[in-house]
Amino acid sequence: MVMTVRVIAPDKTVWDAPAEEVILPSTTGQLGILANHAPLLTALETGVMRVRSGKDWLSIALMGGFAEVENNELTVLVNGAIRGDTINLDQAKADYTNAKEQLAKTEQGDSRQAKFQATQAFRQARAKLQAAGGSVEL
DSSP states (O other), X not given: OOEEEEEEXXXXXXXXXXXXXXXXXXXXXXXEEETTOOOEEEEEEEEEEEEEETTEEEEEEEEEEEEEEETTEEEEEESOEEEGGGSOHHHHHHHHHHHHHHHHHHTTTOXXXXXXXXXXXXXXXXXXXXXXXXXXXX
């Protein structure tokens, strides 16, 4: 069985097609969605959403938002989203390394706002790298 999946960012619709399975980065952990899922509304973290359509899996980097499941329709409203197959892996690795270094620098006495911004930039860079197929250190 399939469900309709829509990923909508402020500037574009990133995905609008049927899918058999979706894994979301919810604020409480990874959340799997299949057809005939119970109605649900959940907040999303910055992270990677995985969509299975047929035998293929697609990764989409999400920059936080909300997801709603109802009547075999999953609607994902996010602050930003990028399909993993459009991300340059080498650039994503470089961005991740830079964001990780910036985050380490802010932990030495910077303001709370600087730490928050560095943390957000790091999470976004990590999501893009993972969606592009790269691995990150834990």
